[in-house]
Structures are given as structure tokens and as C-alpha cells.
Amino acid sequence: MAKIYAFCNHKGGVGKTTSVINLGVGFSRRKQKTLLIDLDPQSNLSQSLGLEEKTGNNIYGGLKGDYVPEPFAINKNLHAIPAVLDLSGAELELAAVPARELLLKEIVEQVKNPYDIILIDCPPSLGLLTMNALAAADEVFIPVQSEYLAVHGLKKIMETIDIVHKRLNNRLTLGGLFLTQYDKRKVLNRDIRETVGEAFGQKVFDTVIRNNIALAEAPVEQMDIYRYKKDSAGARDYAALTREILQKNLA
Template sequence: MGIVISLLNHKGGVGKTTSSLNIGAGLVELGKKVLLIDLDPQANLTLSLGLPRHPQSIYESIRGESPLVPYPAKPNLDVVISTLDLSGAEMELINEAGREYLLKELIEPIREVYDFIIIDCPPSLALLTLNALAASDTVYIPLQTEFLAMQGLAKIKQVIDKVKFRLNKPLYIGGVIATMYDARKVLNRDVVETIKKYFGEIVFKTMIRDNVALAEAPSQRKDIFAYSPNSPGAEDYLNLSREIIERTNARHAD
């Protein structure tokens, strides 16, 4: 049965979509079958892979008009696409019974098809994000290694704890991903140390270095492994994907 992972940070620009895409692609490089779900109305994950608009997106699925329809991005990497229409879904579903569990119900029929299902959450803590958390086994928090990026960490943890208590008791924070890291900058190093003090061992050892290829790849509609397989970005996301597999295996062996 596939492991469902939400990548969540309500602050934009922290590398959430970049991490969702390239963790997924990294896991594929390591022999896994992966589904990416673009749950962000900005549809940046969908755009980053150059996937065309299809009649069935996550919007139609959330509204109950369609099951989840994965589209192939490359061998063993499928994507449930998003559109701007999704921005209206929260208002449309406000009176829907069990509205926090809509995504969970959609994932269940296809969960066994994949090793990992990765949800790229919107930069908010509203209904779509609650759906992602209710459907997930674990949450990863991408965190830019800058001072302002740490503001709001307590709020994220509070929301996750509340979802765990009310909607999804097995949910846990599985990792914190330090992104846009430059070891030459004292501030970056200090922020990483602060993150480690706050979260402890769940901070991933692999830090995603600031790398221009990661910014360029979406413009070519490619993941980092297809765009620049020898870049520091590809090296970092492959190492991070290895860590994710190791942590997943260790947890399920307990």
C-alpha cells in the first residue's frame, strides 16, 4: 500500500513544489512508482511538468464529478493535475458533509498502485490542506534557510496536531527539509541549527543547496533529473529520496 506524504508550508517560496516534484522524480530514479497530486490552485506542479489541461483535474474529483485521474509524466511517475478552478472549491464545498475526507476517499481506490503518493499542498491552512492532512500518513515541511521562513512554524505544528487529534490520529511529522541552503552563509547555518533544536532528529540530513538548475528546470517543463542529472540539485534530491525510503522502511519495520 502506498505511503501518502503531504508537503506543507503555508509560506510561499520555500521550495514546496520544487521538493514535491523532485522527491517524486528521485524516488522514481530509485525504482519506486510514484503519484504526484497537485492540490495547489496555482497549479505550479502541473505547469512545471508541462502537462496540458485535461477534462478531469483534481477540481472535478474533489467536486465528486470524477475519480482521481492520474496522467503519465514519465515512466513510473504519474500526476493528478490542478487548475485555477480549484481556488473556488473551498467555498463550493463549505456545506458538504465529511468535506475534510474527500481526498482520502479519492485516494483509497488507487493507493495500492503506487509506492508513494505525494501531495503538493496549497500555501494555506484551509480546507484543501485539511483534506491533504486527513489523507496522509505523514507530513514533510520544506523550510527555506532564512530567518523569516521560520516564522509560523508553531502555527503549522498546531494545525498538524489539531488534525491528528480530530481527523487523522496516525498522522505524524516525518521530516523537515532545509531548502535553498548555502553553507557559506552564517545565517543559513544558524537557521539550520535553530530548526534542529526545534524539531530534533526529524530534520533530514540532506539539505537542498541553492542551485540555479532547480530554478531553470520548470521553464523547460522537466524535473531536475531530466534537466540536469549531474547538478547539485539532482544530487541533493536523490540523497533526500534515499533518506525518505530509509525512514519509511525503518518505520514500517517497527
């Protein structure tokens, strides 16, 4: 049965899309049949995978009820459902739809059977699209940028997860947090790591994603970090985080 993970943070630029792509590839390399769902109107995940032209079979049409999206194959064990810019209007278009927070859950129920893991890339907001992701997910992963303002917003995310758990999805739990853009030479980054650890304890992954230029360059070439620069710090960090997530789930 597929495990469904939503990657959520209402602050932009924290590494959600980068994490979804590279963890997805990491899982697929470990023979986990994996599906990525792009739920962000910016469509960065779709663009990074070369799916921005696949406009006739996307999550937007699925949410509107036009069809059940058919995932595109990225490799043998990795598939994806892309987004399009039209998704930015979904919150208004779906406002009057009954049970609108459960539309993604219905789609996931219809496509999940072949998969071991499903990763949902949420938009940088806590609006209807993110609510759909949380209503469909088993666990939430929160990438946390290694700076003060990113940590400051965690309280709001946790409140939202708690509300969704109570009202929409009693399976939903916090899967974990991990730090991104981390530089151990900076006192602030080390302080942030300590602060997050004190607040969330064992929910914080040991692995941190270091500040690495290759992670920013890879999407430009429509590559994951392993194909772009397999020996980079970014590749090593995401491989380590992949192992840690799998180990926790198998424990």
C-alpha cells in the first residue's frame, strides 16, 4: 500500500520542489515505485522534469473532474503528474465544489495502486491546494531553510496540520523536518539546527541538506542531482535523507 507524503511549507524558496524531485529519484533508485504529484501552480517540478509541455493530462484537469490524470514515466520506477499555470485559478474555480478539500484524495485513490511511495509538492501557501494535499497524505515533511524567519513560521504550519488531522484526515501525522541550505560554518545555521531539534525532537531528521550550487544548477538542465553531479554534496545529502526516511518507515 502506497505511503503518501506531502511536502509543505508556506514560505517559498525552502527547497520543497528540489526535495520532492531528488527524494523521488532516490526512492526509485532503491526500487521503490514512486509517483510525484506537482500541486504548485508555478509548475517548477514539472519544468525540472521536462513535463511543462504535457498540458493535456495534468493535475489541474484532474481536480476539475475532466479526467483521471495518467502519470508520465520518468524512469522505470518513477512517474509524475504535472501541473500547469492554470492551477493558479483553481482555488476560485473550485470554491463552490462540495467537499473541495478532498478532490486530490479522490484522484490519489484512483492512481495509487502501482506505487510504494507518492510525494506531493505543495505550493508555498496554506490555501485550498495545500489543504487537498494534507487531506490526501499520510505524513507531512517540512523542509526548513536554515534561517530565523523560516523557523518562525513553523507554528502556523503545525496549527494547520492539527486542524486537518481533526477535521479532514485523522491519518495525517508529522513525518519529519529537515534543514535545507545548511552551512555548518555559520553560527546562525547551527543555532537554527539546535532550536528546531529542541522544539521537535526525534521528528527532526539527522540528515541536513547543505548549501550546494549543483542543486540550483540541476533543474536548469532538467536533471535530478544524481544525473547532474552524482559526487556533489547535494547528491550525497539527498541519498542520505532517502536512506533515513526509508529506515524510519521500516523501523
